[in-house]
Amino acid sequence: MRLERDTKTNIKIPRPGQDGDVVILGPTEQSVKTARRRINMIVVSTRMKQKFTHFISIPMNDPDVQKRFEEFRERVLQECPCRGLERSLFILPSKLHLTVGVMCLMDNEERLFASKLLTEAKEKIILPILQGHLPLKIRLKGLSYMNDDPSQIDVLYGLVQEEGSSQGVIQQIADGLVQHFYRAGFMKDSEYERGNVKLHVTLINTRYREDPDDTNLENEETKSQNTKKRRETFDGRDVLQKFADYDFGTVEFTSVHLSQPRVALGADGYYPPTCIVSWQ
Template sequence: MMSDILKPHVKWIEGRCYRVNDAAIDTTTFQEHDLYENDVVHNEVLDEGDDDDFEVIMVDNSRYSTSLHVSKHYVGSIIGKKGAMKMRIERDTKTDIKIPKQGQEGDIVIFGPSEMSVKAARRRINIIVMSSRMKQKSTHFISIPMNSTDIQKRYEEFQASVLRDCPSSRGLDKSLFIKPTKLHLTLGVMCLMDNEERLFASKLLTEAKEKVVMPMLAGHLPLKIRLKGLSYMNDDPSQIDVLYGLVEEEGSARGLIQQLADALVEYFYRAGYMDREYDRDNVKLHVTLINSKYRVHSANSNVDSSAPSARHSRRPRETFDGTEVLKKFTDYDFGVAELTAIHLSQRHSMGSDGYYQPTCVITCH
């Protein structure tokens, strides 16, 4: 199709844009041994600018070198089946790649006859790491807490009203409601496999504060966000997995939260640490209120849904009927929260305040 030619599938790695020539190929589903052959070799750099943010040093008159940290979880993908992937990169770029042996700590070191060859090998490795990263389940997400005292109170009232006024709604029970202290606006998710990656993601968020967040919020602080209205993730209100709340700016420029979310995701996307959700250009802004994955399969629906044993039932996920909830509470007003900080939050890990454990927090004032 003409639209495929005019808007090819691309991936950003370390500030460079790569085009995947076959848009039908899903780069997250390759087996390790054929990832390089089917993906990397068919990518081309769209931006030829020499803007690599890493150091290449001259070892002697005939050799150059650079080093990079790679989580041990991705080393197997770089080596490939029987070492084929590593050898292919070395052959194509005329480099020698030194990878720490299993159980050893240290960075990958690349040696080559020129800066260009060393940089080319590093970019190939980064593409493999990025593609491998996108296969992993997310470990962290960028969030804006939406758990002000006002919102928590109104949310608890909403929960009580729903359970009281919608008794005939199939599959709806108390265990599906998120805890009030955990209410948040999700901006984007990512997989961070070790401390080095967590430090780098924290650095990215800190940089984004100065380059993206504060310039965008200038003249709009304090920014107040109203949580009002309901929506759901699928097309059938009688078969819902996630019911979420909508957000809007309170007395500020309309669309500012959307612009901020999109800009942050783009910043992490260009660094190779985050993918666009379903390749959408815009973040789907949502504050999860009810989620069927939290269901407690017990005769007693009042079991504490935060209990680890309750959260990991092996039964198939069961949807709930939200038709009546949407009919009665579609414009429910949960109140206002002030944007004071943006978090790099850890999934499945809670802090002492009941909110997600932060890896990094940037203030917005």
């Protein structure tokens, strides 16, 4: 009603549970455009307050990398009896991935549009940057963490680097993808305005900590929702000292996924995709 009053328009909205367009009627083209622009601003603002439903990922779950990660996990648990560190904090090996950016897609129409954006990005961003660098291998080697105190870590992640002379290619692609989705209104300002995407592969996350009263904790994202109020850091100083240069191996970069984090895992144990673009 306030929008109608401010823009001198009549805005018809489908009833709850009904599909259909929002119809704007007004005395001038400018009044209709103004109302439409303000409605879009409300939608974008609301989207950014929602929990993310999808994220752009680069799978890092090559079988050899999974094996080396499992060896890393067992060695850490045996050699680093740190405060707050336990098996449940480690990501499932089959879900190892490089995170590019997250977004909230509210309905099937938006999922289709986001899939179209990713398909467009393959031709406009990914392939032009990859030209002359294929096949491109990404090495997962070394550790870092998200905060400033190694004795109070919430997220421990692996560092990524390209093999050979292709330095900076993955960074260019990640930055280009975030800009592409930001301009379409699907990613937050902060993800675009911070300059460069922080390339990381999560290895340990305290949001995964098991609840002894929860009998269904296979999905790390479910754990994340259930542990928000009781998140407990771990002391990672020994881990960082002993495994600072741990080499998890390489993955050939062949695809980018629009992944769904909060649904049942696929047959390969990875996040089910809404869309995949590949160039094999």
